Amino acid sequence: MKTxxxxxxxxxxxxxxxxxxxxxxxxxxxxxxxxxxADSPNAPTFDLGxxxxxxxxxxRYQSGCADFCHGHQPALFVDREGLDPEYVYNTIRDxxxxxxxxxxxxxxxxxxxxxxxxxxxxxLGQW
Amino acid sequence: xxxxxxxxxxxxxxxxxxxxxxxLAAMTTAFAGNDGNWTEYTADKAGSRYLAGKGVTAESxxxxxxxxxxxxxxxxxxxxxxxxxxxVNESTPLAIDGILYSTSPMSxxxxxxxxxxxxxxxxxxxxxxxxxxxxLGFINRGLTYWADGDDKRIxxxxxxxxxxxxxxxxxxxxESWGEQGRIDLTKGMRRQVDRSLVAVTSPPIVCGNxxxxxxxxxxSFAIGRQPMKYHPPGxxxxxxxRTGKRVWIFEQPPQKGQAGNETWEDESWKTAGSGNMxxxxxxxxxLGLVYLPFSTPTNDFYGGHRKGDGLFGESLxxxxxxxxxxxxxxxxxxHGLWDYDLPTSPNLMDLTVNGKQxxxxxxxxxxxxxxxxxxATGKPVWPIEDLAVPQSTVPGERSAxxxxxxxxxxxxxxxxxTENDLIDLTxxxxxEAAKILARYNYGxxxxxxxxxxxxxxxxxxxxxxxxxxxxxxxxxxNVMYVPSFTIPFxxxxxxxxxxxxDYTGTWAxxxxxQGLPLFKPPFSTVTAIDMNTGKHLWRIPAGKGPVDHPAxxxxxxxxxxxxxxxxxxxxxxxLFLAPEGTxxxxxxxxxxxxxxxQASVDEKEPYLYAxxxxxxxxxxxxxxxxxxxxxxxxxxxxxxxxxxxPIGGAGLPAELVAVQVN
Numbered sequence: 001m002k003t004x005x006x007x008x009x010x011x012x013x014x015x016x017x018x019x020x021x022x023x024x025x026x027x028x029x030x031x032x033x034x035x036x037x038a039d040s041p042n043a044p045t046f047d048l049g050x051x052x053x054x055x056x057x058x059x060r061y062q063s064g065c066a067d068f069c070h071g072h073q074p075a076l077f078v079d080r081e082g083l084d085p086e087y088v089y090n091t092i093r094d095x096x097x098x099x100x101x102x103x104x105x106x107x108x109x110x111x112x113x114x115x116x117x118x119x120x121x122x123x124l125g126q127w
Numbered sequence: 128x129x130x131x132x133x134x135x136x137x138x139x140x141x142x143x144x145x146x147x148x149x150x151l152a153a154m155t156t157a158f159a160g161n162d163g164n165w166t167e168y169t170a171d172k173a174g175s176r177y178l179a180g181k182g183v184t185a186e187s188x189x190x191x192x193x194x195x196x197x198x199x200x201x202x203x204x205x206x207x208x209x210x211x212x213x214x215v216n217e218s219t220p221l222a223i224d225g226i227l228y229s230t231s232p233m234s235x236x237x238x239x240x241x242x243x244x245x246x247x248x249x250x251x252x253x254x255x256x257x258x259x260x261x262x263l264g265f266i267n268r269g270l271t272y273w274a275d276g277d278d279k280r281i282x283x284x285x286x287x288x289x290x291x292x293x294x295x296x297x298x299x300x301x302e303s304w305g306e307q308g309r310i311d312l313t314k315g316m317r318r319q320v321d322r323s324l325v326a327v328t329s330p331p332i333v334c335g336n337x338x339x340x341x342x343x344x345x346x347s348f349a350i351g352r353q354p355m356k357y358h359p360p361g362x363x364x365x366x367x368x369r370t371g372k373r374v375w376i377f378e379q380p381p382q383k384g385q386a387g388n389e390t391w392e393d394e395s396w397k398t399a400g401s402g403n404m405x406x407x408x409x410x411x412x413x414l415g416l417v418y419l420p421f422s423t424p425t426n427d428f429y430g431g432h433r434k435g436d437g438l439f440g441e442s443l444x445x446x447x448x449x450x451x452x453x454x455x456x457x458x459x460x461x462h463g464l465w466d467y468d469l470p471t472s473p474n475l476m477d478l479t480v481n482g483k484q485x486x487x488x489x490x491x492x493x494x495x496x497x498x499x500x501x502x503a504t505g506k507p508v509w510p511i512e513d514l515a516v517p518q519s520t521v522p523g524e525r526s527a528x529x530x531x532x533x534x535x536x537x538x539x540x541x542x543x544x545t546e547n548d549l550i551d552l553t554x555x556x557x558x559e560a561a562k563i564l565a566r567y568n569y570g571x572x573x574x575x576x577x578x579x580x581x582x583x584x585x586x587x588x589x590x591x592x593x594x595x596x597x598x599x600x601x602x603x604x605n606v607m608y609v610p611s612f613t614i615p616f617x618x619x620x621x622x623x624x625x626x627x628x629d630y631t632g633t634w635a636x637x638x639x640x641q642g643l644p645l646f647k648p649p650f651s652t653v654t655a656i657d658m659n660t661g662k663h664l665w666r667i668p669a670g671k672g673p674v675d676h677p678a679x680x681x682x683x684x685x686x687x688x689x690x691x692x693x694x695x696x697x698x699x700x701x702l703f704l705a706p707e708g709t710x711x712x713x714x715x716x717x718x719x720x721x722x723x724x725q726a727s728v729d730e731k732e733p734y735l736y737a738x739x740x741x742x743x744x745x746x747x748x749x750x751x752x753x754x755x756x757x758x759x760x761x762x763x764x765x766x767x768x769x770x771x772x773p774i775g776g777a778g779l780p781a782e783l784v785a786v787q788v789n
Contacts, residue, residue, distance in 0.1 A: 068636030071711020103633035
C-alpha cells in the first residue's frame with residue numbers, strides 16, 4: 001500500500017504538473033521496490049513562508065534542478081495548485097525511483113536544506 | 128588503436144571509378160554553390176553547413192529582416208488531440224531550386240515556396256497514432272532529397288520507426304518503394320523491437336544507390352526507465368534507394384565471428400543494446416564509403432554487465448556503401464561510461480597537411496576533441512595518444528585503463544574539473560561556487576560516474592562539448608567552426624535491487640551560484656580551427672549570455688556566451704549563429720517512454736547573430752520571434768538569400784522563420 005500511495009503521489013505530481021497541459025503523465029511499468037521507499041520525514045522546522053528560507057531554497061534549486069532539468073522559471077511549479085509539501089519533500093529526497101532520471105538528493109542535502117527547496121517551490125505556486 | 132584492414136576492390140578499379148565519380152562530385156558541388164541549394168540536412172554529404180552566399184556580406188547582414196514565417200502542421204494536429212505534445216522544434220528544411228522541403232516534430236513533410244513561405248503540399252504519415260516516441264518524444268530533425276533525372280524523391284524517417292519515400296513533386300508515397308512507400312525499421316534488426324522504444328530523429332543519408340537511416344533507441348538514462356535484458360540493438364540497416372529493398376545490415380554489437388565481437392566479454396554481445404547510430408552518417412560517394420557515428424551501449428553509466436572495450440560503441444565506422452562491409456573504424460571512447468555518443472555527422476574535408484594532400488574526415492565530440500583521420504584508410508592525420516584515466520570504484524565495474532587523446536587540434540572546450548575553473552567574477556560567487564562543487568566528486572576528463580555524494584561532476588557533460596548541432600566547414604579555406612558549450616552534469620550511480628543491472632545512473636544538470644553557471648566564462652564558444660594545420664585561429668563567445676545578471680552587471684562585461692548550445696550556418700564571409708532557447712521538463716509521456724518539456728515563453732536571447740567568418744567579429748544581429756531550437760540552413764530563391772531558423776514547439780507554435788540576409 002505504501003508503494004501504491006507513492007505511485008499515486010508521483011502520478012499526481014506529473015499529471016497535474018501544468019494544468020494547461022492535457023497529456024497523461026503516468027509511470028512506466030516498473031514500480032519502485034518497497035524497500036527503497038524511505039519513511040516519511042518530520043515536519044519542517046521553520047515556516048515555509050519564511051523569505052530567507054525561500055531565498056536559500058531558490059539558490060539551491062538554481063544550482064541543482066534548473067539547468068537542463070526543470071528550468072530557471074519552472075513551468076512544473078509556477079502557479080501550481082494542490083501539491084502536498086511532504087510529497088514534494090519525499091520526491092526531492094528519493095529522486096525518480098526508476099520513473100524519471102531525477103537523482104536522489106537525500107544523501108546530499110540535509111533535511112533542513114530540502115525543506116528550504118520545498119519552501120521555494122511552494123512560493124512559486126498556490127499550495 | 129585497433130583497426131581492421133581495408134576490404135575494398137583493386138586499386139585500378141578504384142582509380143577508374145574515382146575519375147568518373149570525382150567529376151560527378153565536382154559537378155554536384157558546383158551546382159549547390161551556384162544555384163543556392165541546400166540539398167542535404169548539413170548542406171552536403173560532407174556535413175559542411177556551408178553555402179557560398181554571393182552578396183551576403185558584413186554590410187548586408189546589418190539589415191537582416193524576417194521575410195516570412197511558416198507554421199508547421201503539428202500545431203493543428205495537437206489542437207485536435209490533447210494527448211500529443213512535441214519536444215522543441217528541431218526540424219530544419221532543405222532547399223531545392225526555390226522549394227523548401229520540411230519535416231516537423233511529428234514527422235509530417237511539407238513543400239514550401241521558398242520566396243513566399245506558402246505551403247505547396249503536406250504529407251502526414253500519422254506517426255503520432257501510436258503515441259509519443261522514446262527519449263525526448265516528438266523530434267524530427269530533417270529529411271533527405273534524392274533525384275535521378277525526373278525521378279525526385281523525399282525520404283524521411285519517422286518518429287514511429289518507418290522510412291518513407293515520397294514523390295518530391297506531389298508529396299505522394301512512391302508506391303513501388305518498400306511496402307506501399309514505406310519500410311518498417313523495427314523488423315529489420317536481428318530481433319524485432321517494441322515500436323515505442325525506437326524512432327528516427329536524424330535524416331537518413333543516400334550514399335550512391337544506398338540509403339542509410341539513423342535510428343534512436345530508448346536511452347534508459349534519459350527517462351529513468353530500467354533498461355531491459357534484451358534492449359533494442361544498435362544495428363544499422365541500409366536499403367536500395369530505388370526499390371526500398373534491404374541491401375545490408377551492420378550489426379552492433381558485432382555478433383559471433385564478426386570483427387569486434389571479442390571486445391564483449393561473457394557473451395554480453397548477445398544482450399547488450401543501444402550503441403546505436405542516432406546521429407546522421409557522412410558519405411564520400413567517390414570512395415564509396417559511408418561513415419557511421421555510433422553511441423554508447425546500454426546502460427550508459429554502468430558497464431559491469433558488458434566488460435571489455437565494447438566495439439563499436441562511440442566509434443566512427445567506415446563501411447562500404449554498397450555492401451556494408453567494414454573498411455576501418457576508430458573507437459573514441461573505450462568501454463563508455465559517460466554517454467559520450469558521437470553526436471553529429473563527421474565533417475569531410477580535403478586537407479593539405481605539411482604539403483601532403485589528405486582526404487580527411489573530422490569528428491567533433493561531446494568531450495571536446497576533434498578526431499581527424501584519412502577518410503580512405505582511417506589513419507590519424509595527427510598523433511592520438513593513449514593516456515591513463517581515473518578508474519571506477521563502483522563494484523563490478525571495470526573501466527578502461529586508458530582513453531585516446533588527440534594531440535592536434537587542441538580541445539575546444541574545458542575538460543574535467545579543478546577548483547581553478549570555478550566562476551570567480553566576484554568573491555561571493557566564487558565562494559558559493561566552491562560550496563556547490565563540494566557536493567560532487569570531480570577530476571580530469573573521463574573521471575567515472577560514482578555512487579557517493581551527488582555523484583561525479585561530468586565536464587563536458589552528456590550534452591557536450593560539441594553536440595548534435597555539429598560544426599561548419601568552408602571547403603575553400605579549410606577553416607572549421609565548432610560551436611560548443613560547458614554544461615556540467617552530476618552523474619550519480621545507484622544500486623538496483625530489482626533490475627537486470629546491478630547499477631544504473633541518474634543525472635541532473637548542474638548550475639552555479641545565483642542562477643549563473645558554475646564555471647568561468649565564456650559559457651559557450653565558437654572555435655575556428657585551421658584544419659590544414661590543426662591550429663585554433665580564434666574563439667568567440669556564442670551569444671551575449673547573462674551579462675545583465677544582478678550579480679555581475681556592474682562588471683559591464685561584453686559577451687560571455689549563452690550557457691547552451693548554438694546552431695551555425697556558414698557562407699564565404701559570414702558565420703550565422705543562433706543560441707538555443709530554453710525549456711523545462713514537466714513530466715513523462717503517457718507511455719512512460721519520453722520526457723515532456725515546456726519551452727520558455729519569455730525567452731531572453733532569441734537572436735540570430737552574424738559574425739565575420741575571418742575573425743569572428745559580430746557584424747549583425749536580429750531579434751527573432753522565438754529562439755532557435757534546430758539547426759540553421761541557408762538558400763537562395765530568386766536573387767535573395769535567406770537563413771531559416773526553426774523555433775517553437777514544446778507548448779509553443781512550431782514554426783520556420785526565414786530571414787533575408789542580402
